[in-house]
Amino acid sequence: MSSHARRSLNILFLFSFISPVLAQTEKPAASATTPPAVKEPTHADLLRGSYGPYRANNDLLFYHLDLRVDPEKKLINGSNEIRFKMLTDGARIQLELFPTLQIDSVEMGKDPLKYERDGGTFFVDFPKTLRAAHTYSIKVHYSGSPMETGRFGCFTFKQDTAGHPWINTACEETGASVWWPNKDQWRDEPQEGMEISVAVPNGLMDVSNGRFMGKKDLGDGYTRWDWKVHYPINNYDVALNIGNYVHFDDKFGDLALDYYVLPEDLDGAKRQFAQVPGMMKAYYHYFGEYPFKKDGYKLIEVPYAGMEHQSAVAYGNHFHNGYLDRDWTGVGISPRFDFIIIHESGHEWFGNAITAADKSDMWIHEGWTTYLECLYVEYNYGHEDEVKYVNALKKKVKNDRPIITARGTNAEPPQDQYFKGALFINTLRNIVNDDTRWFALIHDFYQHFKYQNIMTEDVEQYFNQQTGMNLTPVFDQYLRHTAIPTLELKFDESAGSVEYRWRADEKDFAMPLRVGLKENWETIRPTTEWETMKTELTKDQFDVATDLYYINVDKQ
Template identity: 30%
Template sequence: MTPRFIIASLAAGACALAVSVSAQEVQPLAERTAQSDLPLEGARAAMHLDHVTLAITVDPENERISGEGRYRIAVSQDLDHLALDLDPRYAISGVAVGGTELEASAWRNPDGLLQIDLPDPVSAGDVVDLSVRYAGQPHVAANPPWDGGFVWSETPDGEPWIATAIQGEGCDTFWPCIDHSAHRIDTIDLLVTVPDGLVAAGNGGLVETTENEDDTTTYHWRARDPSNYGVTLQIGPYEVAQRDYASRFGNVIPLRFWHLPGNEEGAERLLDEMEDQIAFMEATFGPYPFADEKAGIAETPHLGMEHQTINAYGNQFKPEAYGHDWLLQHEFAHEWFANQLTHASINHMWLHEGITTWTQPLYLEWSRGEMLYDAEMWENRQRVWSRVPLVPPEGTLPDYNDRQAQWGDDIYFKGAWIMHSLRYLVGDDVLFPAITRLTYGTNDPQPGEIRPLNRTTEDFRAILEEMSGRDLAWFFDAYFYQAPLPRLESAYDGTDLLLEWQTPSDLPFEMPVEVEIDGERVTLPMTGGRGRLELESTSRHVLLDPANRVLRYDAAVEAYQNRNR
């Protein structure tokens, strides 16, 4: 997802981008539908969606959709009913199991948990065919992509321009699904029917386009291993800029950009940038995960979102002082850190956003040099709040939009700074290979052999400890499971400089500290969280952590944040 700090700066530009928005009054979602990653319990925990065929007809004039989901479901426990998540605002017109239509009394969906009684119980290991037909007006996004849903808009020429942005709200806002990060579908066929003149850009590869007799066109897309919130609708009077990219791994990646008419030059420029970004990401982390399908972008009436193989882009092709489009780079990096490496639950969302945010200064370092890396990291540091733990306790569901807790900022900027500090602690030779293994499950990922993984923060710790040969419990506890940042206290004992780390953790914080004395640098190991350095005089000029490599409490940053709330 796009970082939230850019909301204010986009207020004026958004008006020129999308000249009208939905006529619907925004109604709140049902409590269950509004929250992704509710615990997998009961039938939802025992169901795996081997294949989904999702056929959706989009009616821009009435801002309605009608759909049918056809499912092949493998069950791992004995069940007498099935359960899917679906916004209860939709009217369900029919449900069938094994091709047999059920009576309306066999299903119910009062609160967003669609429960379907089976005609006959099924056993563990069975496969069930299910279809659900539904229709209605989808929830309208109040402030996409942060407060998401459907976006009904118009292009500057008055044509319908439609998008979904549902990361926080989940797939159940527009189709029946299992709305949990740990659940992925093996394959999906997405058939989107729109009025003639519109194009539906979708996930995966285009199978066929069918012109119907009722002045509509159906676009058939097929994708493997999609994340639930990564399944998307991107609809407009699109044209396509396209080329192929020869990867360093020997394969060819189709690049496709669905853009509004008149934006051909900007789309071609961004495809140039995407080629450079692929070169960086593949050299740094590993192969583009979905090269067998495409690397796709769709121009959208909202800012952006990392939909798998069809990222939403709404940054208006604006040039940047550092020479590339930050939004394009951010969302594209999510193909690695969100779509390939997916958090096992929303509690570990920093894995998506923090690592992706860190790729931005890394890319600047790679393309423009060290100064831009440092400048970007300093900008990020000013947005680290650390009021709540970065990884909330299991059983709690954090609120991305809670302005008091600011967890929604910390998953980006604190997450990026933790990666920056890890780089200092374990070194590039450990950290980057560890990220590769975390992302792909192997040290040597190859195109054609890659499948997405669900990961936790503890998975990352285990890999780092194995590859570094260090116990890193103290680091992970202080940064991920405690809210306050570590504080570095200093004092003098005669001419000796005494340093001590203070954290709420029960484990000593043993982060080494670099100290600069009159221009010369030494590193204190801080065993047990303490260190002593002999000085010739207390009048010497001393800098602690002169390269700003360690994420720690900073009174000046806190004062700045308090003044600029």
């Protein structure tokens, strides 16, 4: 558990009980007069989402997930060894496993342990008090048929076009405990990484996270594939990919690039995956080297669109540019590159190396990674195309509820976390109004928080300190309110003046921006109070740099 995570713990408990819960829906965006329905958190939501006492009393150190997968019967069985250090004295810890799977036993060494199940949560009880600062290890044995659920199925038994088993995982939304027992939350990751061992029928391959350590024929028709993750890893990033894969590789400097695809897609993959070194070059330029070098970088073909599994990025974009064969942003730029390669790989920096400590702050994953797409465009095609690309995101924003959801409730943030999040970051860039300073700032921000689990308050504090500005009202307006700020302008052409102020939910909202003529912008610093400036421009001539900020403008 990071120091940043610990110092936000009390705040998290408070918010988990007093914040309203906003439900995510797949219905069309609500109108301004019809806000989305409010959903109270269920008992299961609070168990899963809150960082309760039986989670907070221990710090994860290591997992060893050892699993056997039977494609014919659609069954799994195995164990997860969990090593942890107690932070306070205690005799109970909290873990998760969906009730569709059976817990066969829980052991500490050779001694069986008692446990109590409550839906998808189970509590392990110890016969003696575990002491603070001491390290312990338990093993959970389990079995069953994992349920197929969520957008990508979470754990799916499929077949490829040749009839071979093709089994994959993608559990970010639903939770990794659909298929393996773990501490299913975001705040605490195993500090010492994990080992993943997956036994599959001979002739198939398993590709998981981390460095390939070898395979072993078990002599019973199964082969075990062993992988070692050398870094902390978010539980939903843990993946298995079982199929009739073929492998090819490449290098980016001293970074190993490994690719696993179905045989019939080998030629298309070799053509499309040639974009990876260029992607690495762009992200190295802005943020520094790939964060999981000991594990290497992998792209793995899957039967769904894609997912940011750490060091094992899932790819299903049909080996074409754009996103699922379409112009993602509609301005002619996204067909120049493969969206899944660029976006999902960007999560290695934001989402995997830097992880939100609570699902409520998931914009730290998605907003920043969507902004990385914009930086990729700028690096390869120039600033003018970056401006065009980022502004094309505006039509995707709904502004129907805040980006940050209620903490401690396992509530899924709205889709605006992607597009409004990136537009907010682009707005910050133009508040700083110095690209040399901005690029140094975001590079250092990433390096400062790399391998940590953080909250929005950590991001705010860092940007406040490094810029010398009070940006907290700006963060709050864009992330904790529904509406974006509106610049109100009142023209008095006879007096050659214009009054201006911000209309915003945050009383202390203040944000500089550029106005006047595009060829010769003038920076003003509006607050929520009316101010006046002289101008020779008429209402029609007076412009606002709306391409640089995500705002509304009301000219009166």
